[in-house]
Amino acid sequence: MSYSNHNIELHTNMNYSHKKFKLKTRQNLFGWVCLIPAVILIAAMSFYPMFKALILSFRTGIGAKMTWAGFNNYIRMFQDNVFIQALKNNFIYLIIQVPIMLVLALILACMLNDRNLRFKGLFRTAIFLPCATSLVSYAIIFRSLFAIDGFINVMLMKLGILKTGYNFLAYPNSARAVIIIALIWRWTGYNMVFYLAGLQNIEYTIYEAAKIDGASPFQSFWKITVPLLKPIILLTAIMSTNGTLQLFDESVNLTNGGPANATITMSHYIYNMSFKYVPNFGYAAAMSYLILVLVAILAFLQMKVGDKRD
Amino acid sequence: MIEKGKRIFQYIFLTVVSIISVFPLYWMFCAATNKSVDVIRGKLIPGTALLDNLKNLLASQDVAGAMTNSFKYSITLTLISLCICSLAGYGFEIFHDKAKDTVMSILLLAMMVPFAATMIPLFQMFSKAGLLNSTIGFILPTISTPFLIMLFRQSARSFPHDIIEAARIDGLNEFQIFYRMFIPTMRSTYAAAMTITFMNAWNNYLWPKVIMTDDKSITMPMLVANLTEGYVTDYGMLMLGVLLCTIPTIIIFFVLQRSFAEGITGAVK
Structure with a gap:
């Protein structure tokens, strides 16, 4: 009698913590969803172009005809x-x-x-x-x-x-x-x-x-x-x-x-x-x-x- | 006696600084309503040549077009930017954990990136994507800014967690809590963010100068800058252009000034 009672209690308890766990994850997930648009935009509009500019700074030429220039651009800067x-x-x-x-x-x-x-x-x-x-x-x-x-x-x-x-x-x-x-x-x-x-x-x-x-x-x-x-x-x-x-x-x-x-x-x-x-x-x-x-x-x-x- | 002298000095100092702050704008207003010859003579009272200046300005530049463009770009940017950045600021503060704090500090680094360094690759990307001369092209780089996200994150700190818990028990879902509880309580932060974003968008000069290659897509600041090209300056017309370019931001400034100060105070705490 007492055994089955205990069992039920355990079961509801587990169910409750499971539910609570799900709720927490859902909230956490919502937290991330909030950030995603802003984070993607900053990554694409600041960090990615910044990285592209670094590569570009080692190249020289016009339009599609660009070639590698090593540090020439940086050297030229201090002679300009x-x-x-x-x-x-x-x-x-x-x-x-x-x-x-x-x-x-x-x-x-x-x-x-x-x-x-x-x-x-x-x-x-x-x-x-x-x-x-x-x-x-x-x-x-x-x-x-x-x-x-x-x-x-x-x-x-x-x-x-x-x-x-x-x-x-x-x-x-x-x-x-x-x-x-x-x-x-x-x-x-x-x-x-x-x-x-x-x-x-x-x-x-x-x-x-x-x-x-x-x-x-x-x-x-x-x-x-x-x-x-x-x-x-x-x-x-x-x-x-x-x-x-x-x-x-x-x-x-x-x-x-x-x-x-x-x-x-x-x-x-x-x-x-x-x-x-x-x-x-x-x-x-x-x-x-x-x-x-x-x-x-x-x-x-x-x-x-x-x-x-x- | 010393107290009184100090007080007088304080008033004189503040008055002088205030006059210096307002004078160039007053001069601009006078110049916009006077003939160029009178402006050069140093006339400091508003005149009656406003309509003549307007006629000259409209004859030489497409003011209506540039005004429409500026409003279109700035309003679109402000609305989208406020939605995205406030949501992010809310997420960073209310659901904060180690991982999100790390993401935030990486985002803050973007504040240090000078625009000159991203301008050229952005131009290349946007011209490849066919976004030159478009509203999307204008707004994309500045929708999400670390500054705004931080402003909303700081203000969200004062948003009580009890309200969130109560709302959850009442059965509101997470998005409803943000939409129905957070936005109405954070009105002054939104006003501050709106003022900053709209002004920055309206006043932006370098980026539109880079991507608005078509005369039909230019903004008001670009139009005003175009007015100075030429050998003889018609001061009346030039200052009327400057005045038209300044009126929208001045209006926003006066309407939202109080909430702007409140919003900043909330964030600086």
């Missing part, structure tokens, strides 16, 4: 003056623009995070507004503002600072400066929003406690804000580095790479090499791989530095 200039330009933009922009964004975010500030929404909207303009649009706006008959020159002449218009876009350094100013204008608000979002997660009481303990605003900035925002600062630094190494729209539409390739960026040169001049896909692919390696190295370095300060 235009490419070296482009590489330098990308680094000039990176080293000057990214730190200024990130510091400015952080300062603005801290100011706007002040509880007692009025017109907060207005300031935030105004500063974030440049992000709503397309890259091509703002490049053209800045190009027009800084043109020889543009608004900046007109103002400088009206104020008596200049006698005749200064052609900002005709000299390498001033043209680069215009690109940097434009970049800062376009992206500061964007980074500020990330910092503001991060600041909202910091308890306001920490600042009040620090104030009672006699910390100056400067101290609480360095000792509280910066360490707590570190992951977001790291994120914005990596994103900006990545973006700056891939600059294209500004180089094309603001200066058209000029004067005489003095402001051209790597992506712009790669585009010209692939689609504007006689197409040389192999050489262009090799140059694009240098960007890939640089992005990877810089992201790695930034993550290292970001970790160390703990």
Whole structure:
């Protein structure tokens, strides 16, 4: 009697765990189904072309008549003056623009995070507004503002600072400066929003406690804000580095790479090499791989530095 | 006293930065409504030449065509991208295990791949497949992005597991839970994702420049860039083009601004 009872119990138990097992597998399967479209698309649209570009970078020639070139494309790159200039330009933009922009964004975010500030929404909207303009649009706006008959020159002449218009876009350094100013204008608000979002997660009481303990605003900035925002600062630094190494729209539409390739960026040169001049896909692919390696190295370095300060 | 001085400095600084941020856009608006000669003279008040500029612009470029293309490409991309990436983000977070976490970290590597490195093989693939000048060609490379997947994964973290369990007991299947419970609660994340995706799609310049070889398929940014080719610049017409190219993203920006900030805050947590 008891034996059969036990048997039944065991049976239902097994049935239950079997059912539960099936349910778990089904859920797990659904989890994978969720991922599949996204994973396939990234594999096919990023990783596969990346691999193809690597192969392409060791080949040379036009169209179907391509032959193996070994490392020739990579050697040629470092003898190509235009490419070296482009590489330098990308680094000039990176080293000057990214730190200024990130510091400015952080300062603005801290100011706007002040509880007692009025017109907060207005300031935030105004500063974030440049992000709503397309890259091509703002490049053209800045190009027009800084043109020889543009608004900046007109103002400088009206104020008596200049006698005749200064052609900002005709000299390498001033043209680069215009690109940097434009970049800062376009992206500061964007980074500020990330910092503001991060600041909202910091308890306001920490600042009040620090104030009672006699910390100056400067101290609480360095000792509280910066360490707590570190992951977001790291994120914005990596994103900006990545973006700056891939600059294209500004180089094309603001200066058209000029004067005489003095402001051209790597992506712009790669585009010209692939689609504007006689197409040389192999050489262009090799140059694009240098960007890939640089992005990877810089992201790695930034993550290292970001970790160390703990 | 020092407190007060600091406060005044804060307001002055923020006001100056705000003015610098808005000024180029205001100038663009003024230029679009003025004759080119007035723009060159430095006129800073909106004028009355808007219709003349519009007439010139329409005579020289197919604005309606480019507008239609831009909307068609951007809306299609945004809808498909949101579906696929939110589903993936949901899957990665709710059903997460070791294997899926590994897949995610591999996907994140794709964020580091510069577009210049994939552009040429993509162009070759797409021209072989006959996808040049097509909507599918425009959207395919950017439907699934690690950034969006991560945004949805981070937000899904705040989606309570109790709700899922309760829904399961109530007999909803897994897809219904996603569709009926997750999507409505994650509205602000969707708004943020929508803003980002639509703007990126609308503003994308390099990829359409590569695959839109036919004049009939060009986008608004390409049209605006075309306007600058030529020796004499008609600033009024040029800035009207820029204005038309900017209006849709500005509207999206104002409509979704609040939810955008909320969505990002949710993800950064």
